[in-house]
Structures are given as structure tokens and as C-alpha cells.
Amino acid sequence: MHIPDGLISPQTYLPALAVAAPLWALAGHRLRSRLGDEVLPRLAVFTALAFLMSTLMLPLPGGTSGHVVGVGLLALVFGPWTAFMAYSLVLLLQAVVVGAGGITSLPVNALAIGFAGAWLAAGLYAVLRRFGETPAVLLAVWLSVMGSALLLALVLGLQPAIAHGPDGTPLFFPFGPAITVPALLLPHALIGAGEAALTLLVFRHARRRRWLVAGG
Amino acid sequence: MSPRAGLFAWLIAVVGATLVHAPAWLAGGALLALAVSGRGRVALLARALRLVLPVLLLISVAYLAAGWLSDSLAWEYLLLLNLRVSLLALLTAWMVRDLDLDRALRGLPRLQRWLSIVRGQIEVFRRLAGDYRAAARSRSTTPPTLGQRYRAGAALGLAALDKAVYNAEALTQGMRSRGALDD
Numbered sequence: 380m381h382i383p384d385g386l387i388s389p390q391t392y393l394p395a396l397a398v399a400a401p402l403w404a405l406a407g408h409r410l411r412s413r414l415g416d417e418v419l420p421r422l423a424v425f426t427a428l429a430f431l432m433s434t435l436m437l438p439l440p441g442g443t444s445g446h447v448v449g450v451g452l453l454a455l456v457f458g459p460w461t462a463f464m465a466y467s468l469v470l471l472l473q474a475v476v477v478g479a480g481g482i483t484s485l486p487v488n489a490l491a492i493g494f495a496g497a498w499l500a501a502g503l504y505a506v507l508r509r510f511g512e513t514p515a516v517l518l519a520v521w522l523s524v525m526g527s528a529l530l531l532a533l534v535l536g537l538q539p540a541i542a543h544g545p546d547g548t549p550l551f552f553p554f555g556p557a558i559t560v561p562a563l564l565l566p567h568a569l570i571g572a573g574e575a576a577l578t579l580l581v582f583r584h585a586r587r588r589r590w591l592v593a594g595g
Numbered sequence: 596m597s598p599r600a601g602l603f604a605w606l607i608a609v610v611g612a613t614l615v616h617a618p619a620w621l622a623g624g625a626l627l628a629l630a631v632s633g634r635g636r637v638a639l640l641a642r643a644l645r646l647v648l649p650v651l652l653l654i655s656v657a658y659l660a661a662g663w664l665s666d667s668l669a670w671e672y673l674l675l676l677n678l679r680v681s682l683l684a685l686l687t688a689w690m691v692r693d694l695d696l697d698r699a700l701r702g703l704p705r706l707q708r709w710l711s712i713v714r715g716q717i718e719v720f721r722r723l724a725g726d727y728r729a730a731a732r733s734r735s736t737t738p739p740t741l742g743q744r745y746r747a748g749a750a751l752g753l754a755a756l757d758k759a760v761y762n763a764e765a766l767t768q769g770m771r772s773r774g775a776l777d778d
Contacts, residue, residue, distance in 0.1 A: 383650055384687065385680035389613050420763030423709075427716030428756065431724075468709060476714065478646055478691045481683065482606065483613055548669045550616050553658050553676070584753050590760070 381470065381488040382531060384481025386552045388542035391534060395486035399467075402494060406464040413592075421590050422457060426465040429453055430472055432577070447574040448527070450492055451500035451520035455578065456585050457592050459497040466493035491530040499523040516582055517575040524571030525564060532556065532563040598699035605690040612682050618671060621678040625685055632689050643688035647680050712766075719762055723755040 414422070429449030449469070453462035467489040473480045480488060503519035536556030539549040552559075585591055596604065608624075615621055629636050655673060662668030700707040731747050739747065 383647060383680065384609065384683040385613065385647075385676070386650075386654075389610070392613075417764075419712075420767040421760055423712045423716050423767075424720075424756065424759045424763045426713050427720055427759070430713070430717055431720050468713060472710070472713065472717075474687070475696060476691065478643070478684070478687045481687070482609055483683075544616070548672045550672075550675070553654065553672065554661070558657075580749055580753070581756065584756065588757075588760075 381473075381480045381492060382484040382535065383479075384483050387484055387487060387534060387538060388551045389483075390541050391538065392483050392487055395490055399486040399489050399494075402463065402490075403467060406460045406467075409460045410464050418457075418592055421592075422461065422465060425453055425456060426468055428581075429466060430469045432574075433469065433473070434477075447570060447577060448492060448496065448524060449574075449578075450496040450527075451523045451574065452578045452581055454497035454500040454523075455504055455516065455519070455582050456590060459494075459501040461592070462497035462501070463489070463493045466497065487534055488531075491534065492527045495530055496523045496527040499526045512583075513579060516579045520575040520578045521571040524567055524574055528563045528567040528571075529560065532559040535559045535563075598695045599701070601690070601694050602696075602699040605686060605694070608686050609683055612679060612686070615679075616675060618674045618678050621675065621682050625678065625682045628682070628685050628689060632693075635692075639688055639692060640685060642692075643684040644681065646688070647684040651677055651680055712763075715766070716759060716763060719759050720755060723758055724751065727751040727755060 429452065432447045432449035432452075434446065448466075450462055450466045453465050457465070467485075470480055470485050470488050470493065474482045474485060500519050500523035503522055504515050507515035507518055509515075533556060535552045536554065536559035538552035539555055542550040544550060554562075608628075612621065612624060615624070629640060632639055655677060658673060658676075659668065696710065697707060700710065728751065731751065
């Protein structure tokens with residue numbers, strides 16, 4: 380889902396960095412204050428799992444595939460602040476170890492997927508929990524994937540308006556929101572459903588093992 | 596060049612490439628990067644392009660189609676986009692190939708430790724998944740259906756998760772007892 384380097388302008392990624400940096404500092408501070416010997420190994424494992432989930436292709440009917448994100452799972456197990464920090468690390472690893480995604484687009488991806496995605500998943504789960512765990516997890520994760528996809532679609536779709544030459548020719552991503560929003564939301568409606576089912580499976584397992592950490 | 600200087604040089608080059616909007620300069624930057632990247636240039640270029648080619652093809656073909664329909668095609672923009680994304684991918688692939696990240700992050704113990712732990716866990720997961728997959732394949736004589744693949748994947752994933760958490764707990768206790776987590 381994340382945006383690679385070269386498609387978004389400095390006018391976008393520099394302000395995003397200015398927003399993300401204090402949030403990383405705050406999330407890091409919260410994480411350090413509550414990272415005990417029990418949470419550390421689980422968080423490392425779930426961060427690694429989120430990294431691998433984002434490289435895992437879900438086979439879909441018709442022979443196509445798509446990759447899941449894993450931030451909803453991190454948010455439901457460890458809380459949104461920890462999930463934001465862990466997913467930022469996943470994005471950093473993808474950029475500097477695999478060469479996927481990008482370092483200039485890291486703040487935008489971290490805010491849209493890591494921050495907004497984690498808070499959407501955790502917030503919606505808290506609201507929907509009264510209707511039962513299964514629908515709450517499924518809906519919260521699906522809506523979180525759709526919310527992150529919508530944010531990224533808007534960021535990409537605004538590029539022709541934000542960064543263009545004197546004659547109006549785009550300098551970065553060329554298409555507006557009329558194209559980017561359906562192009563990202565339609566496949567992610569299906570990918571989000573796969574991610575929701577996968578998250579429910581692992582979330583139930585984590586609850587049975589008493590791995591859930593509240594208030595992160 | 597020290598690993599830390601290499602990391603900063605890569606960051607400056609990547610940010611710089613997003614500030615340049617002249618295709619000739621970007622093409623020159625890509626040629627220069629290829630020239631000084633040393634042996635294995637072709638493999639490096641292939642690795643970089645393999646990562647970005649699907650995205651570039653999709654955007655370029657869609658842009659060509661939209662431009663052809665609206666009769667407003669800007670070839671220079673298409674060149675600019677492809678050169679910039681390819682140059683950035685090339686610079687990153689070069690960094691991934693040649694930079695020792697652990698040495699570059701020396702002096703940042705928390706980040707270094709986190710990267711080491713998570714990278715270790717990724718390797719553990721990969722190995723466990725490979726072992727379980729090979730074991731499942733050796734037990735079946737016919738290719739599994741989509742439903743069987745999902746069910747086997749779920750069972751495999753949860754078993755690997757349990758084992759990975761157990762390994763990570765043992766690893767953390769070992770690191771703690773040796774003072775690696777004391778700062």
C-alpha cells in the first residue's frame with residue numbers, strides 16, 4: 380500500500396516529517412516507559428510479523444494477489460502508540476534493508492498507515508466491541524485499511540496541484556483524486572477483508588496466550 | 596568513506612534527487628551512480644528496476660492513455676518521472692548492497708538494538724515458515740486447494756508465532772542477563 384520514493388514532492392514529505400518527528404518522539408518516550416522483559420520479545424516478534432505480512436501476497440480468486448499491512452494487528456495487541464512506532468520501524472526496515480517503499484516517503488507512509496491506521500483500528504475496536512469481538516475486529520481492521528488507503532490516495536491525488544511546472548505539467552505523481560481514490564480503494568476493499576480475517580485469527584490467538592497489552 | 600558518512604551521503608542524494616526537475620541532470624546522476632558503484636553494476640540496476648518497474652509501468656501506461664485521450668501528452672514529464680524514480684531506486688539499492696547499517700548506526704544503541712532484534716525475528720520467521728511449508732508439502736501428494744492452503748497457512752502461522760515468541764523471550768532474557776538492555 381505504501382508510496383515509493385519519487386512520487387511525492389518535498390512540499391508534501393517535509394511538512395509530513397515535521398508532523399511525524401514529534402509523534403515519533405512521543406511514541407518512543409511512551410514505549411520506553413512501558414517496555415518490560417515480557418513486552419519486548421512479543422513486540423519484536425509482532426513487528427517482524429507485520430514486516431513479513433507486508434511482504435506476504437494473499438492469493439485471490441482469479442489469480443491476482445495483494446499484500447496486507449499488519450498495523451491493525453499491532454494496534455489491537457499493543458495499542459496505537461506502540462503500533463505507530465513499530466510500524467514506522469517496519470517501513471524503515473523496508474526502505475533500508477529491502478529497498479522497498481522509500482525514505483523520503485517514510486513520514487507520509489508512517490502517518491497514513493502507522494498513525495492513522497493504528498488509531499482508526501484501536502478507536503473503532505473500542506467503539507464496536509459492544510457488538511462482539513469478531514465483528515469489532517473485522518470492521519475495525521477493514522475500516523482502518525480503507526482509511527489509510529484513502530489518506531494515501533488523497534496525498535497522491537493532491538500532487539499535481541501541489542507540485543507542477545509553470546505550464547501546469549505535474550512534477551511528481553500525475554493523477555488527481557478522481558483517479559487515485561477509486562484506484563486505491565477498490566482493491567483495498569478486498570485486501571482489507573483478507574487482512575481483517577488474518578488479524579482476527581492472530582488476535583484471538585494472542586488473547587488466548589494473554590499477550591494483549593492494554594493502553595499502549 | 597565511513598558507513599555513517601555513506602548513510603548521510605545517501606540521504607542527501609535521495610532528497611537532492613527530489614529537488615531536481617531536469618531530466619538531463621537526473622540521467623547524469625543515474626549514470627554517475629552506476630559508474631562509481633563498482634562491480635556488479637548490471638545486477639544493481641536490475642535489482643533497482645525490479646522494485647520500481649511495476650509501479651513505473653502502471654503509471655506511465657495510464658499517463659500515456661490519459662494523455663492520448665485528452666491530447667495533452669507531456670513526454671518530458673514522463674521521462675522526468677521515470678528517471679527520478681529509477682535514480683532513487685538505484686541509490687537505495689546501492690546503499691542496501693554496500694552499506695553496513697549496523698556500523699552506520701553505531702552511537703545510536705536503541706535504534707541499533709531494535710533493528711537487530713527485529714531483523715533477527717524476521718529471519719526466525721522466514722526459517723520457521725520454510726520448515727513448516729516443506730514439512731506440509733512432503734506430507735501431501737496432490738497440490739492443495741485454495742481453502743487447504745489458507746487453513747494450512749493459518750495453522751503454520753500460529754505455530755510459527757508461538758515458537759518465535761518463545762525464542763524471542765529466551766533471547767531477551769539472555770540479552771538482559773548480559774547487560775545488553777541496561778542503557
